[in-house]
Amino acid sequence: MRTAPFIHIDNNIAVMDLKTIAALLPCVVYAVFSYGLRALVLTVFTAALWILTETAMKKVTGRGSLRDLSPAVNGIVLAMLLPPGTSLYMAALAVLFGSIVVKGLFGGEGAGFVNPAAAGRLFVEVCFPERMSGFYSVGVKMLAYKSLFDTKVPEETAVAEYSDFRPVELIAGHYPAFIGTGCLIMVITGLVYLIIKRSIRLETPVAFIAIIIIGRLIVDVRTDVYNTFVFIMTSGVVFAAVFIMSDITTTSRRGLNGVLMGMIGGLIAVALSLRGNPAVTLCVPPLAVGLISGFMDFTDSAGRKMRQKGGQADA
């Protein structure tokens, strides 16, 4: 089966991917601005490897378009979710898992049921958690590159007591985080661009964030509601909402269904945030929503076929 453009000639899949890449650029700029050479290499490496892997797979299987830009999007999104101390080996593992296992083996572009970038990121987090702990302070060692080739567990991990940081620092992304999710202003810049270019449906992301804010407020009201602000700023959930939850392939539902998917994702994120692993909090909700969304699509499709068969029998 080949996927087809389905919205408008000005907004076909390739154009939308290109716009998504453009929308991701503020986050990429933030990554390089904050973590220097390591972030740049990681981003280029994951995007290039994802493109190469999918190109090779498409040539082998004969399925998919070689001019498709979704591998680049997946690679960049994955890079933005990595800690700055991640080695290229770990990044490569995440890319291979996301592109071959999640995306390739389940039908390729347009046929996947979960976001491959989030799945790849979650894979390395679950399998090699100690190697995904290389967090660094922002703006230091900008030309450092050894961590890219380090086969050992990262030694330096920056403090993650985000509540110690001042609001201005949190908004500006001046705290240790994943390389591309830390600066809310950059994510919002990308979001505004996507809205202007009509390349995003807001139901799911808005519902997702709204439920997270409400859920965290309920949790934090007993301690300090400032923690809710800190969580929204530092957890990367806004990045996940804009660039993962809005993925039309894996979360393609509109209207109330889209809102429902966002709410489910938000509830899962709130529950996971209490466990304290930011990567899991970030990646599991989109994957869960993708699975639920896929199951609902399947039941809808099966129901339509049943109704069609019933109508033919009546006739």
Added chain:
Amino acid sequence: MLEGRFVRKITVEALLLVVLSVVLLIIGSFLSSDEENRRVQQKYKDRFGHILEADYYEELDASAYEGYDEISHVYEGFRNDGSPVGFVIDLTVNTKDYTELHLLTGITFDGAELTGIEHIHDEQFPASITDEEIQIIAGQTVDMQVPVALAGSDAVIDPDMVSNMIPGLNDGTYYAQMLEADNSGYIDYIEMDVEDGVITRISWDAFNIDRTTRNKREASLNGAYSVSGELWATQSYNLCHELLTLQDPSELAMKSDGTTDIVDGVTISIRPFVDLVNECIGYSREGYDKDSYMEDMTTLVTYLFQDSPENLGMLTDEGYIVYSFEDYPNLFKIFDENEVYIRDLSISEAADAVSGGLITTEDEEGGEEGDDNDNSSVNDPGYINEGYEDGIIPEGERRQYEDSIDGIPVSEIRTYIDGIPGSSGRSEYVISGINISYKFLKSYLGWMA
């Protein structure tokens, strides 16, 4: 399919986004850098203020302490005018029993004085030391110069480290004290442990016949008793350490004026030390241990004053008998029938004599040969090498030796402390932390020893 016009258009938009992002990030960075600095300095002040008081702190680059595996972070404290105050060193001491002690130490920039110690309770395998015990060490070391060592009473050595043994020593604890006080009223004493035939612990101190005066070591640490050169306590400690390494007091190369040139930092007369060590070695040969010595001292005092030392107020807290026998010069001498001096008596012989035992005469002892043999066990032990007079050690017999604490030469030790009562091991954990800090700063700042 991607049309060229879309690509061009989106590329231009992407470039604009990049420019906008850079501008926003620069503004954000400008706005947040002051906030960040304030936050970091507040954090440092909260964390280090009681360790080292400074107006602001800066963390040193890790390359500065490369090679010091115990050190994880070093922070330098400054005054507002930019002049350095000192350093806070974050380090973890690995103990012999594979536990850890995470400490923060503060040391001044110019005086090498310890400004504070704090225990950080985040070890995976914490050492068995309480905060109260660390406070005891802090009380003895804060505001004192580093490096630090436990005071003389704990000068110890591992028997396996000793290659030069004096033959014939019996294991046990041996003790000897001067029978007469010196001009300052001090009575020197030596306490010595022998394990596996090796002298493993030795302490040299002196108590005063004026009971209100502190022991010589403590008095010297407090400035109440001073000698030329290093503190008396330091010199005592150095000498004890040296003897543990050499084992044989004759190798201290005591000169005729009682001094030695071969022990760094020791300028005082070592004659009382050498005499008392020789006496202890004789007692060890005989198996005449500390308890027996104390028993005989008690007998002598009781004989003289018809009351026990305890009732007479002569006992120190440690159980030593403070009395100078200068008023009874003949108590430890033996004379023949014509009142002609024959020889000195040992403590045990004198105690035997006063308690009704025989005071043997020359004839009864079997003549001069017997005299030599019998006397060999006490004050004048003839089997002990008298040493190399005037500090001369024959060519080929001088040994090179290394004596250090935590890898720091003993001569560099600036402060001696008593440590945690009854636990030199736990004291050494903390002292190691302090001394590691000193070693790093000595190398980093190029301090002269």
